[in-house]
Structure formats: structure tokens, C-alpha cells
Amino acid sequence: MPRPRSLTPERLAAAALAVVDRDGLAALSMRTAAKELGMSPMGLYRYVSDREELERLVVDRILGAVDTAPPPRDTPWRERVELMTGRLREAVARHPEAVPLTLTHRHRSPGGLRWSETVLGILTEAGIDGPRRVVALRALHAYVSGAIQLEHRGPLAGPGTEAIAGLPGDAFPLLTATARDAGGVGPDEEFLGGLRMLLRGLGD
Structure with a gap:
């Protein structure tokens, strides 16, 4: 079945990060992320293969917010x-x-x-x-x-x-x-x- 357009990697990352922020890193799992999204754990496996992939999405979301533009070169x-x-x-x-x-x-x-x-x-x-x-x-x-x-x-x-x-x-x-x-x-x-x-x- 095609993936619903509403369940984007950004939304998955936001849900997983919400679990980590609220309950700690140890609480992150396919089950808790699925619950945050209001879906079944089996349904979540259609989008990510395991917790490690969820973790990567979380890191992409966090580090994607970093401004990586080089500062002016005339600065020490x-x-x-x-x-x-x-x-x-x-x-x-x-x-x-x-x-x-x-x-x-x-x-x-x-x-x-x-x-x-x-x-x-x-x-x-x-x-x-x-x-x-x-x-x-x-x-x-x-x-x-x-x-x-x-x-x-x-x-x-x-x-x-x-x-x-x-x-x-x-x-x-x-x-x-x-x-x-x-x-x-x-x-x-x-x-x-x-x-x-x-x-x-x-x-x-």
C-alpha cells in the first residue's frame, strides 16, 4: 500500500523526538513512537524499519537546525x-x-x-x-x-x-x-x- 502523504520523515522525527524530550531516550521505541503518532506499531513499520532508523531521523531533525554557513573570513x-x-x-x-x-x-x-x-x-x-x-x-x-x-x-x-x-x-x-x-x-x-x-x- 502507498504511504499516506501526511506521514512524512519530518513528522516521524517530530514524534520520536517528542517521546525523547518528554520521557527520556530509553523510552524511545517503535511502540512509543507509534503511540505518539496515533497509530499501531505494525503500521509504523511501513515507514521505518527499526528504532535505529527512528534515531537517525531524530538526529537529522536536531542537526538540521544548525546554521552551518561559514562565518566571515576576516574574523579571527x-x-x-x-x-x-x-x-x-x-x-x-x-x-x-x-x-x-x-x-x-x-x-x-x-x-x-x-x-x-x-x-x-x-x-x-x-x-x-x-x-x-x-x-x-x-x-x-x-x-x-x-x-x-x-x-x-x-x-x-x-x-x-x-x-x-x-x-x-x-x-x-x-x-x-x-x-x-x-x-x-x-x-x-x-x-x-x-x-x-x-x-x-x-x-x-
Whole structure:
């Protein structure tokens, strides 16, 4: 039977992403996606073969929202990489529960591939190539995904920081002092501060 025109890949991705956003990544299945769409699980198999294909659609939707246009070349390379990294963070951070999927399937996502190609171009112009360029790109991906998950699951303003600040100061003097300082650091300051430290290191 022909597929109904209304059930597009975009609609499938939106339904699967709604499940992940609301109930967490572990809740995503053919059954839960079908329920979100108001159809039977068997009916969903006419459109996607398995959960992995659903995951790919989710990643395409998330990374497809990233602006991958190269920044102006008259801007310093670190600022251009910072801009590109901020764009990736903005898109992925809207769906923190899906971060593991972006790591698993980004190599199949056109949006993710275009982002990497743009960043690699900037790094190459900065004289970063060969194995250093490999490590640089991986470091940027690791930083974005790790920072988003830390902000989502263990924010500086959360109870974990308060618990550390309340530890015995004689046993953990530096840790407790750092936790007290953390209360004045916002999410954007935390992200950009760490990113700029990373970028300074890439230029060495």
C-alpha cells in the first residue's frame, strides 16, 4: 500500500523526538513512537524499519537546525570556531536527552557533516591539519556534548554544588572554595569560558 502523504520523515522525527524530550531516550521505541503518532506499531513499520532508523531521523531533525554557513573570513579563526560551536550547542541543547544520539549518528546526518566540514575549513586555515585537526574536531564535539549533559544533569546552580560547598573545609579546602565560587557562574559563562580555554590550547 502507498504511504499516506501526511506521514512524512519530518513528522516521524517530530514524534520520536517528542517521546525523547518528554520521557527520556530509553523510552524511545517503535511502540512509543507509534503511540505518539496515533497509530499501531505494525503500521509504523511501513515507514521505518527499526528504532535505529527512528534515531537517525531524530538526529537529522536536531542537526538540521544548525546554521552551518561559514562565518566571515576576516574574523579571527578562534572567534569563528566559537561561533560555530555556539550554533551547535544552541541546536543540541534544546534536546539534551538526545545528546547520545547525536554522537552515535552524526556521521550520517547532513547537518552534522556540513557543520564539521565548515569547522575543519576554519581549522585548516589556522594551520591546524593532519592528526592535530582530527584531535581538534573530536575535542570540540566532546566539549559540546559533555557541556550540555553537565548543564542538564548537574548544573552549577544545582544541589550537587551545594553539597560540595558543605563538605568539611579542612578536608577539601580547594573543592569547597571552588563550589562556593561556582554559584556565581552562569551557564553561558561556564560554556564560553571552557571553550575559550580549549581554543587557546588548539593554537599552541
